[in-house]
Structure formats: structure tokens, C-alpha cells
Amino acid sequence: MTGASPASDAAADLLAELIAHGVRDLVLSPGSRSQALALAATALARSGSLRVHVRIDERAAGFTALGLARETGAPAAVVCTSGTAAGNLLPAAMEAFHSGVPLLLLTADRPPELRGVGANQATMQPGIFGPFVRLHVDAEVPGSAAASSGITDEMPARRGVAARAGAPTDHLRSLTAWSGLGERAVRAALGLEGQGLPRVAGPAHLNLPTREPLSAAAEVTATVGELPTPEAVEPMVLSRGPRTVVIAGADAGPDAEELSHEGGWPLIAEIVSGARFGRLLVHGYRELLREAALGGRIERAVVFGHPTLSREVAGLLARPDIEVIAVRHGGEALNLNGRTHAAAAVAVEPGAADRAWLGEWMSASQSRMVDLSAPAPDQKGLYSDDSAERLDAVRAELDAVRKRVDRRILADAVWRATWPHDRLVFGSSRLVRVADEVLGGKKVPVHANRGLAGIDGTVATGIGIALASQADGAPGVTRVLLGDLAFLHDVGALLLPGDEPAPRIQVIVGNDGGGTIFDGLEVAASAAQTDLDRAFYTPHRVQLAELAAAYGWEHQRVTTRSALDQALTSAITGPQIIEVPLER
Ligand SMILES: Cc1ncc(C[n+]2csc(CCOP(=O)(O)OP(=O)(O)O)c2C)c(N)n1
Missing domain, CATH: 3.40.50.970 (Thiamin diphosphate (ThDP)-binding fold, Pyr/PP domains)
Incomplete structure (x- = not known):
């Protein structure tokens, strides 16, 4: 902390706190108002405690952060300047909310006295992401009287947060107007606090106003820490009784396959589920769901992820006569039939699987497997003594090689x-x-x-x-x-x-x-x-x-x-x- 630019000190403090709580990736778009954050980020990238990715277009920056966070499961931060730059993060924020991906939206802003008075590049940024964020904070301006005197309502709480987190001592010494916000934002993005469904990740927004001097040389150090660990949840234990299928929608992941395996239940896994594997996978599920003898006899569906790819699954989950249990995923609870139960996790009671039910699905599934591999070369024809036969085999080979891709x-x-x-x-x-x-x-x-x-x-x-x-x-x-x-x-x-x-x-x-x-x-x-x-x-x-x-x-x-x-x-x-x- 140098004091030459409270903005730079606060930016360094905030990014160090994010890193101390497990953030590893930050996507940055250029801008003047966000310069303190940008320079702190590049300094931290140089010292190896942060991966920084620079993108001119904030919409692309937002989706790049979404991809980083999707893959790592850790919140990825995105930093931009004020004005339309912030608005360009909305599409990624909406997607992150609905698919349950942790994002940290760090938008630089003008100080309150320059808002609503026609100042350049200043707009209504606080709350701009509306219902799509689990947390939004319009932070104090670093260096303002309220922030530095420590008399605001928020400051004591923030100091408490910083101390409780066991932050490194240099971090505690350099408490700034933005201290404590990093930890809150990470926890909210991971679904551990903030508004919205419990234990569901999503975006968190910190609107970060600054005054001149917008940056100055500042000491930027960080101690790399881990993500907060969520407490274990009690799974909902499912009885073996009803005729059940497991539905794996987008982002379901391997848990869906595991439950299907444990329960001995057919697995209907969309291609985007990350659960399309295993012995109980149903091939050609759309047709089978339409069949009265299979789809028509389902009594219970256990859903992981967000199914979106077929009318048949949507139709099944909208049936009021079926018990639907949806493992929580994304900012909006699945409830197509108006009586879907939400669960944080599920498990199966001990006992024997319904072999007859599973067997019916598996034998129907087998005949629906699609084989798109090219036919094996006709060895007999290729080496035949009959020249006409040989020619046919060669032609067939050439046709296979030249076949246009559909x-x-x-x-x-x-x-x-x-x-x-x-x-x-x-x-x-x-x-x-x-x-x-x-x-x-x-x-x-x-x-x-x-x-x-x-x-x-x-x-x-x-x-x-x-x-x-x-x-x-x-x-x-x-x-x-x-x-x-x-x-x-x-x-x-x-x-x-x-x-x-x-x-x-x-x-x-x-x-x-x-x-x-x-x-x-x-x-x-x-x-x-x-x-x-x-x-x-x-x-x-x-x-x-x-x-x-x-x-x-x-x-x-x-x-x-x-x-x-x-x-x-x-x-x-x-x-x-x-x-x-x-x-x-
Ligand atoms: C942001 C957004 N705008 C519009 C749509 C509506 N939409 C869905 S698919 C599609 C066309 C996709 O075309 P292409 O990617 O070429 O795939 P193709 O349909 O030819 O397979 C559009 C415009 C959308 N889903 N998202």
C-alpha cells in the first residue's frame, strides 16, 4: 500500500483477496476507469499468482471467463471499464446464472457524484445485472472519507471477514475500502451465500467506483489460497420401488451415471450431459420414451443437469402423474410438472434392482444403436481372381473414402x-x-x-x-x-x-x-x-x-x-x- 492512489491500493487488495480464496483466472478488457484493476492484474500475472487473459470485446471476455469457470469449477473474474463495457457482460452473466457457473463481474465505475448528471461514460451500473447475480455490491470509492474513516455500516463486517479468512498479515495491514468484498463475491459465486438457490453457483457483481488518481505504482502481492469448501450435504435417499429412469441433461456430469448404476435404472443421457457412458445408457431414447410399454410406464424420473434437447424428455418431465426429483442445478429450479422435488444430492436405499424393468429398456435400447462407421473393406473382393468383382470392390472402397460428409x-x-x-x-x-x-x-x-x-x-x-x-x-x-x-x-x-x-x-x-x-x-x-x-x-x-x-x-x-x-x-x-x- 502506497497511498499514492487509493484506487490502486484497493484494486491490489481486492485481487489479492480473490487469489487468497481460490481465484486463478481473470479476463481483462482495456479501459481507463478500470486501470487500477488492470495494472494489479498484470502485476499478479507476472508474479505467477494469476492467469490473465486480455480481450478487447467485453462480450467475448465474459464468455471466455464463463468457459474458464465451466472447466475449472472455480469463479473466473472479468474486469471491464464503465458504460457499455459493463452491459456487454450481460449475455455471459445470464448464461452463467442459468447454467450455474461461478463468475465474478468486476465493473469499474465513476464515483456517485458523476452518475446521473451527464458525465462521460457514466450510467446506471449498480444492479445492472438484475436478477442474474447472486450478489451485487456498489462498493465504496477508495480514499473517500467514509471508506477511510471506517465508520460505514459495512466496514466493521468487512474487517471481520478479512480477519476470519486468515488472510496473510500484509493483507490485513493494507485494509482498504474493498477489503472483504473478494471473499464475499467468491462465496456468493459458489452458491455458499447470496441470493438465489442454495448451493447453486452463479455470477456475483462488484461495481467498483474510483476517483483520480485512477492509478499509481502500488505494491501488489498475493498469497495463493484455496476455494472455500462447502459443507457436506445430506442426500435424499431414494426408495427402489417405482419404475425409475435417470435423466442426465446438460452439465449433469458423472453423478448421473453413478446413480443409474447404483439403482439399476436406465440412463437417458443427453450428448451435452457428460454422463453419456456406462452399461445402462439408453440408445435412441426419444423413440423409447414415445413407446407406451417403456416411456408410458415410467413412474419416477431423477434428473441431473438441465435437459433441453428433446421434446420427449420435456414431455416426460411435464407429466403431473410422474414423480420428478431434480438435483439442483442452475439458478432456476426445474419444475415442468408443477410438483417436481428439488434435492441437493441423491442416493439409493440398499436392496435389489428391478431387473425386469431394466431388462426391457436394455433390450429395446440395443436395437436402437446407430453405427456410422465406414463399412470394413471387402477383402475378398479386393483380392478376387474375378476382375469384375475386384473392380466393384475397388469402386466401393473409393466411394467410401470420397463419401461427402453429412x-x-x-x-x-x-x-x-x-x-x-x-x-x-x-x-x-x-x-x-x-x-x-x-x-x-x-x-x-x-x-x-x-x-x-x-x-x-x-x-x-x-x-x-x-x-x-x-x-x-x-x-x-x-x-x-x-x-x-x-x-x-x-x-x-x-x-x-x-x-x-x-x-x-x-x-x-x-x-x-x-x-x-x-x-x-x-x-x-x-x-x-x-x-x-x-x-x-x-x-x-x-x-x-x-x-x-x-x-x-x-x-x-x-x-x-x-x-x-x-x-x-x-x-x-x-x-x-x-x-x-x-x-x-
Ligand atoms: C443469441 C441467440 N440469438 C438467436 C437464437 C435463435 N437461433 C437458434 S439456432 C439459430 C440459427 C443457428 O444457425 P447455425 O449456427 O448456422 O446452425 P444450423 O441451424 O444451420 O444448424 C438461431 C438464430 C439463439 N438461440 N441465440
């Missing part, structure tokens, strides 16, 4: 190329639904922004996931599979600073020239084709190769399965775009 083959190729040390990220394009329909079981980490299923921020989220999963030299590739509109929506995220570690990422764009998801919706049957094209399909002729070149990304355009497999599995030297043309 959506199913694309999803299958990406799934096959991805292994547990990799990450797979799905955009909210048609491809995620195709993948959900056709892909089998595999234990690979999957992410998707299904909190609100936006087509925004997918590339930035993927980059955040890649950077987090590859930190400290960890191996693996992050693959983002999305449509062309979702890709174009987030082109700004391709802008990466040259002086930061490059993510090993493949952004795989299924390019069908527009938004074809609408072709399969009711609107396609009622709207005139020209209206459908103009207002929904929204055709474009963007040259992705040129776009990639402009941003310094590698680009490949592949049309056949063999070229696709090769592109997906060859060594990665820099961030890549793999463009796969698809029929509308």
Missing part, C-alpha cells in the same frame, strides 16, 4: 476423435441435436451453453475451456462443433493476443450457408419460402478461409470423411478452423 458423419467423426484428455464443446446449432440422436456412449468431458441455449459466445466459451484444460502443460485438444451462424455470431472471439499462450482448439464449422435449424420447425410449414429464407435462414456468403487468415487462424475445408478424420487427428500447431460444407 451432419451425422460429422458428429460421429468428432466424437470418435475426442478422448478423455480432450474437451468437446457443442454450439446451439442443429448439430447438437443430430449428435444427441446418433452418438453412442463414451466418457469424454463435454460442455455446452445450454443454460439459455444462445448461439452467442460459443467460440469464446470454447477458448476459455481450452485455456483452462490445457493450463500447466496438460495435454488435449478442445473441439468446438457448431453451425456457421453460431460461428459468425462470435467471430470477435477469434481475436487472441499474440503474447498469451495459444489454445489448442479446433473450431469445427458445419457450414450450410445459414440457419437451417428453422427448416425443421413449425414455422417452415407456414411461412412463405422467401420469408423463411430472409428472416430465419439468413443466408450469407462469408469466406471463412479469409476470415481465418485475417485473424491468424489455420483453416481447412474438408468434404470427405477421410479428409475430416485426418484434419481432426493431425497435430495442432495453432488454433484451427475446420470448415465442413453441409447441404441445407
Whole structure:
């Protein structure tokens, strides 16, 4: 603490406190009002206690932080200046709220006397994120009389928090107007306090006003600490009685598979669940849910994560005659049938599984498995003495190699190329639904922004996931599979600073020239084709190769399965775009 700029002292204090409570990643966008935070962050990055990622576009910064936090489970901070910069964090904040991802939104602001009087770049920032944050604090201005005299209502509490947290002594000595806010924000983001559902992570907002001098050389040190540990929860113990299925929606994770295994219950796992594996996985679940003898006889559904990909699951969970138990996830409690029970965790009572029920599902499931692998070469034909037979076999081989990639083959190729040390990220394009329909079981980490299923921020989220999963030299590739509109929506995220570690990422764009998801919706049957094209399909002729070149990304355009497999599995030297043309 130097006293030359109270803003710099408070910024250093706040970031040190975040680091002491387990924060490792901070995404930063440039701005004048946020300079004290920016300079404290870069100093802490230099000393190795914080990973700092710089992004010009705050919307991309917000989604990058979302990706980092999704992958690590720790709150990621995002710092921006005042004005529209803060507003650009809203989409990521909304998604983080709905999908239960811990985010720390640190917005710099003008001091109160410059708000509401027409001052430059000053707007109504306190509370700007409305219901999407678990905590919002309009902090005191560092160096103001109230803050430095310690007479405000908040200060004694903050001092208590800082002392209780066992913060390093130098940290205690340099108590500032922002002391205590870091710990509160981390705890709120992790769902340990703040408004909203208990034990559900989400965004927390600190609005941080400062006065001149906006920064000065300041001592910036931090002691790296751990995230607060939540207390253990008592699981709801489920009886074995009713005919039960386990539903794994987005972000369900392996717990869903574990419960299905313990209960001996069929597992209906969306492709974005991270639980699509195991012996009890149901293939072709949509059809089976429609069957009266299977879906029609379900008495209870235990839900993990946020199911969004099929009408059949939504229909099941809306049935009032079914007992639905939803393990808490995301800022909004699942309750489609008006009588869904929420649980913090679930377990199964001891006893025997209902083998007959499980057996019926498993035998129906087996016949619904989809095999998209290329047929094995016809060895007999290839080595036949009959030249016509040989020619046929060679032709069949060539056809297989040259076969144009369609959506199913694309999803299958990406799934096959991805292994547990990799990450797979799905955009909210048609491809995620195709993948959900056709892909089998595999234990690979999957992410998707299904909190609100936006087509925004997918590339930035993927980059955040890649950077987090590859930190400290960890191996693996992050693959983002999305449509062309979702890709174009987030082109700004391709802008990466040259002086930061490059993510090993493949952004795989299924390019069908527009938004074809609408072709399969009711609107396609009622709207005139020209209206459908103009207002929904929204055709474009963007040259992705040129776009990639402009941003310094590698680009490949592949049309056949063999070229696709090769592109997906060859060594990665820099961030890549793999463009796969698809029929509308
Ligand atoms: C932010 C946002 N805006 C609009 C939508 C509505 N929307 C859903 S899918 C889609 C088109 C997606 O097109 P593309 O990514 O090319 O995939 P395709 O439908 O062709 O598979 C749109 C506009 C949305 N989900 N999120």
C-alpha cells in the first residue's frame, strides 16, 4: 500500500483477496476507469499468482471467463471499464446464472457524484445485472472519507471477514475500502451465500467506483489460497420401488451415471450431459420414451443437469402423474410438472434392482444403436481372381473414402476423435441435436451453453475451456462443433493476443450457408419460402478461409470423411478452423 492512489491500493487488495480464496483466472478488457484493476492484474500475472487473459470485446471476455469457470469449477473474474463495457457482460452473466457457473463481474465505475448528471461514460451500473447475480455490491470509492474513516455500516463486517479468512498479515495491514468484498463475491459465486438457490453457483457483481488518481505504482502481492469448501450435504435417499429412469441433461456430469448404476435404472443421457457412458445408457431414447410399454410406464424420473434437447424428455418431465426429483442445478429450479422435488444430492436405499424393468429398456435400447462407421473393406473382393468383382470392390472402397460428409458423419467423426484428455464443446446449432440422436456412449468431458441455449459466445466459451484444460502443460485438444451462424455470431472471439499462450482448439464449422435449424420447425410449414429464407435462414456468403487468415487462424475445408478424420487427428500447431460444407 502506497497511498499514492487509493484506487490502486484497493484494486491490489481486492485481487489479492480473490487469489487468497481460490481465484486463478481473470479476463481483462482495456479501459481507463478500470486501470487500477488492470495494472494489479498484470502485476499478479507476472508474479505467477494469476492467469490473465486480455480481450478487447467485453462480450467475448465474459464468455471466455464463463468457459474458464465451466472447466475449472472455480469463479473466473472479468474486469471491464464503465458504460457499455459493463452491459456487454450481460449475455455471459445470464448464461452463467442459468447454467450455474461461478463468475465474478468486476465493473469499474465513476464515483456517485458523476452518475446521473451527464458525465462521460457514466450510467446506471449498480444492479445492472438484475436478477442474474447472486450478489451485487456498489462498493465504496477508495480514499473517500467514509471508506477511510471506517465508520460505514459495512466496514466493521468487512474487517471481520478479512480477519476470519486468515488472510496473510500484509493483507490485513493494507485494509482498504474493498477489503472483504473478494471473499464475499467468491462465496456468493459458489452458491455458499447470496441470493438465489442454495448451493447453486452463479455470477456475483462488484461495481467498483474510483476517483483520480485512477492509478499509481502500488505494491501488489498475493498469497495463493484455496476455494472455500462447502459443507457436506445430506442426500435424499431414494426408495427402489417405482419404475425409475435417470435423466442426465446438460452439465449433469458423472453423478448421473453413478446413480443409474447404483439403482439399476436406465440412463437417458443427453450428448451435452457428460454422463453419456456406462452399461445402462439408453440408445435412441426419444423413440423409447414415445413407446407406451417403456416411456408410458415410467413412474419416477431423477434428473441431473438441465435437459433441453428433446421434446420427449420435456414431455416426460411435464407429466403431473410422474414423480420428478431434480438435483439442483442452475439458478432456476426445474419444475415442468408443477410438483417436481428439488434435492441437493441423491442416493439409493440398499436392496435389489428391478431387473425386469431394466431388462426391457436394455433390450429395446440395443436395437436402437446407430453405427456410422465406414463399412470394413471387402477383402475378398479386393483380392478376387474375378476382375469384375475386384473392380466393384475397388469402386466401393473409393466411394467410401470420397463419401461427402453429412451432419451425422460429422458428429460421429468428432466424437470418435475426442478422448478423455480432450474437451468437446457443442454450439446451439442443429448439430447438437443430430449428435444427441446418433452418438453412442463414451466418457469424454463435454460442455455446452445450454443454460439459455444462445448461439452467442460459443467460440469464446470454447477458448476459455481450452485455456483452462490445457493450463500447466496438460495435454488435449478442445473441439468446438457448431453451425456457421453460431460461428459468425462470435467471430470477435477469434481475436487472441499474440503474447498469451495459444489454445489448442479446433473450431469445427458445419457450414450450410445459414440457419437451417428453422427448416425443421413449425414455422417452415407456414411461412412463405422467401420469408423463411430472409428472416430465419439468413443466408450469407462469408469466406471463412479469409476470415481465418485475417485473424491468424489455420483453416481447412474438408468434404470427405477421410479428409475430416485426418484434419481432426493431425497435430495442432495453432488454433484451427475446420470448415465442413453441409447441404441445407
Ligand atoms: C443469441 C441467440 N440469438 C438467436 C437464437 C435463435 N437461433 C437458434 S439456432 C439459430 C440459427 C443457428 O444457425 P447455425 O449456427 O448456422 O446452425 P444450423 O441451424 O444451420 O444448424 C438461431 C438464430 C439463439 N438461440 N441465440
